[in-house]
Amino acid sequence: MREKQCNQMPILIPPIEHPRAEELQRISDILDENPIISEMVWQDLTCDVQTHGAGAHGMSAEQVLRVAIVKQIEGFSYEDLAFHILDSRCYRHFCRIGIAHDGLKKSALCAAIKAISPQSWKAINDILMAYAEDTEMEKGQQSRVDCTVVSSNIHEPSDSTLLWDSVRVLTRILTQIKEDSERIKINFSDHTKVAKRRMLAITHCNDATLRKRLYEDLLKVTRRVLNYAKTTFSIIESSACVHLFPLIEEMKRLIPLVEQVIDQTTRRVLNGESVPAEEKIVSLFEPHTDIIKKDRRDIFYGHKVCLSVGPSNLITDCLIVKGNPADSTLMEQMLNRHDQVYGRYPLKIALDGGFASKKNLQWAKSKNIKDVCFAKKRGMSVERMCRSEYVYNRLRRFRAGIESAISWLKRCFGLDRCTWKSLTSFHSYVWASVVSANLLTMARRAIETT
Secondary structure, three states: OOOOOOOOOOOOOOOOOOHHHHHHHHHHHHHHHOOHHHHHHHHHHOOOOOOOOOOOOOOOHHHHHHHHHHHHHHOOOHHHHHHHHHHOHHHHHHHOOOOOOOOOOHHHHHHHHHOOOHHHHHHHHHHHHHHHHHOOOOOOOEEEEEEEEEEOOOOOOOHHHHHHHHHHHHHHHHHHHHHHOOOOOOOOOOOHHHHHHHHHHHHOOOOHHHHHHHHHHHHHHHHHHHHHHHHHHHHHHOOOOHHHHHHHHHHHHHHHHHHHHHHHHHHHHHOOOOOOHHHOOOOOOOOOOEEEEEOOOEEEEEEEEEEEEOOOOOEEEEEEEOOOOOHHHOHHHHHHHHHHHHOOOOOEEEEOHHHOOHHHHHHHHHOOOOEEEEOOOOOOOHHHHOOOHHHHHHHHHHHHHHHHHHHHHHHHOOOOEOOOOOHHHHHHHHHHHHHHHHHHHHHHHHHHHO
């Protein structure tokens, strides 16, 4: 069973005198002053445990949280994280892992960190914002809002590569089933080489007529492999081969996705239709990925993320949006969320030009927000938005600061690309990056004031 905290403090190596060690010590002090955070992590770690008094003693909730923070701050892979925690005197002290500990395996670290739910990460950030307000670090009276895109961990999608992925993944599962089961005889042919040749030929083909014929061949191969998978699924589903059920569950997940890939390729390539973005699938491995077209030029594959940042550069809130709605539709939701965090709306807000609309301005004024600054006026006068030209220009400069905050998150906390798999893990990854960035910002502010 995992404990909330270590029952007895392990023998720790004394801290070292170094600026990085001092930052980690300040983060540690903040976590110690908010013990409810460890309580929330403990609830996630033990939600599936039926008997709390039995089982091996794993990492405590406090250790899991601190290890997760180190991972996001340093951008370590799980393998590197396991090494540095074992090797580093500073990280051992911060994570409260004693000198007698033999270290942690990367699989154990991965399972423990991903067990923290996105709801808990958000609640942790809300607790930190309340702590920042109590210490007068962030009062929540001013806010700036902007959107960015966090990419999923997928390759650049195309119809041919998606069909190739479908063939090779289904064939791999069929091969595993055939090797693991001696009682059930399944018959299928390996078409991966043919599919790969067609995919490469399509990639390098400049003739539209020839490309269409190659797509027809590739679609024919994909349908054949899909039929193999459906036949195998129906055979094993009615059998008692329990050890094959994980493979069957994976095949059950993949079959409708492959059918969707075949359908969208047929419609787009063979029939010449324009398939809407919301009806497309861009990855078999991360099917939740949205197609985000930004500024009518750049196309990203991931999820749109809306951030609220205060004058202290703390990320007060974060919203992961489904699809690619216009920024102007998100302003009301973000300000309502600010009201949920602080119990009031901000007095001043600064937003990107995409949020600008007369309806949004009218709604913000109805909530007693004194000054509203849109980076682009969109036909609205400064007098309607702010009390004076001076206030408008000041808020406009204030809004520009959120660009540096977003850049910092992407460069230093991995927010440019989520490396965790599944939609739930995507949300957890984003929130873990936000919480880690806020803790480091709060630690540096505390050092500056001493």
